[in-house]
Amino acid sequence: MDLKLEATSRTPAINLDASAGSLTLSGESYPEDVTGFYAELTSALNAYFESEATALAVDIRLTYFNSSSARALMELLEQLDDAAARGVDISVNWFCDPDDDITREFAEDIAADVRSARVTICDLDVD
Amino acid sequence: MAYGVVMEFDRFFKFSQLLLRDEFVLSYSGYVSEDILLAVGETLRARLEDHARDGTQIRNVFSIFVELMQNIIRYGVEGPQPGDGAGEKPSFGIVMVSENEGHMDVIAGNYVLPDEAEQLVERVEQLQSQSPEELRRMYRERLRKSPDESSKGASLGLIEIARRSTLPISCESTQTSDGLCFFMIKATV
Numbered sequence: 001m002d003l004k005l006e007a008t009s010r011t012p013a014i015n016l017d018a019s020a021g022s023l024t025l026s027g028e029s030y031p032e033d034v035t036g037f038y039a040e041l042t043s044a045l046n047a048y049f050e051s052e053a054t055a056l057a058v059d060i061r062l063t064y065f066n067s068s069s070a071r072a073l074m075e076l077l078e079q080l081d082d083a084a085a086r087g088v089d090i091s092v093n094w095f096c097d098p099d100d101d102i103t104r105e106f107a108e109d110i111a112a113d114v115r116s117a118r119v120t121i122c123d124l125d126v127d
Numbered sequence: 128m129a130y131g132v133v134m135e136f137d138r139f140f141k142f143s144q145l146l147l148r149d150e151f152v153l154s155y156s157g158y159v160s161e162d163i164l165l166a167v168g169e170t171l172r173a174r175l176e177d178h179a180r181d182g183t184q185i186r187n188v189f190s191i192f193v194e195l196m197q198n199i200i201r202y203g204v205e206g207p208q209p210g211d212g213a214g215e216k217p218s219f220g221i222v223m224v225s226e227n228e229g230h231m232d233v234i235a236g237n238y239v240l241p242d243e244a245e246q247l248v249e250r251v252e253q254l255q256s257q258s259p260e261e262l263r264r265m266y267r268e269r270l271r272k273s274p275d276e277s278s279k280g281a282s283l284g285l286i287e288i289a290r291r292s293t294l295p296i297s298c299e300s301t302q303t304s305d306g307l308c309f310f311m312i313k314a315t316v
Contacts, residue, residue: 009165009169010165030193032161032165064186064189064190066190066193066194066197066284066287067194067282067283067284067286067287068197068283068284070270070283070287071270071283074270074271097182097186099181099182099183100183100186102187102290102291103186105263106266109263109266109267109270110270112267113271
């Protein structure tokens, strides 16, 4: 159920580490096939939650995502929120560039309906 | 027919004049695919490093460029000189980024079917008069609709373009001699 994908110029690095109970997405997201790309993460997460996992700490560190990815990220948060509603302890830290107000608003809007998982929008350290 | 040819030269002339007058960052004209989007997008980013005022402007221009190119890929048609062979053919489009007194204009044009052109113009007009708060509300609402419900209202990509544009987005559609429409849209950052 671990999933480790290297970043490409248009897809983020994904690291789901089941033993550590952590998931990280980092890089840029404007895949050619958004649905196909995120489907792999959806099934890895399903397997993880079916394994009686009790917690997951999620870090989202995306420096850019396009509008199709926004929808995929919303579906990811819905999946996490459903697991949280079933009792899994889920916290999401979503890092946004402090200079990019619109992307921060996107993140807030994408996470607006999350009820059971804890989502924190934080500043991404930019060099 | 002759009128159509004159229009083509007219448009071409305007294009050439724009290139001379404005600080020109990048232009692409041709068939648009996801591979082209990636290649031209990376070139655009490198050019923007030299031209843009700051990282925010680079991000906004790049984001608008990606959404415009993906709209061409999704809704465009192949244009008046279709290639041979069956199956899915890439859409034809033009995209241009130019610098004008500190602003960046991003303009895209592509052939669409007349019905599609009418809808696109309507959707852009819907977005033009909205405040940032209203655009944000529309974005939120649109995000929660599946892409299949796309028959009404502006797409998420179009709303993102309007939000990242510092001036209201504008558009125009011109009928071409071959029964298609050439749809043009402009955002400014």
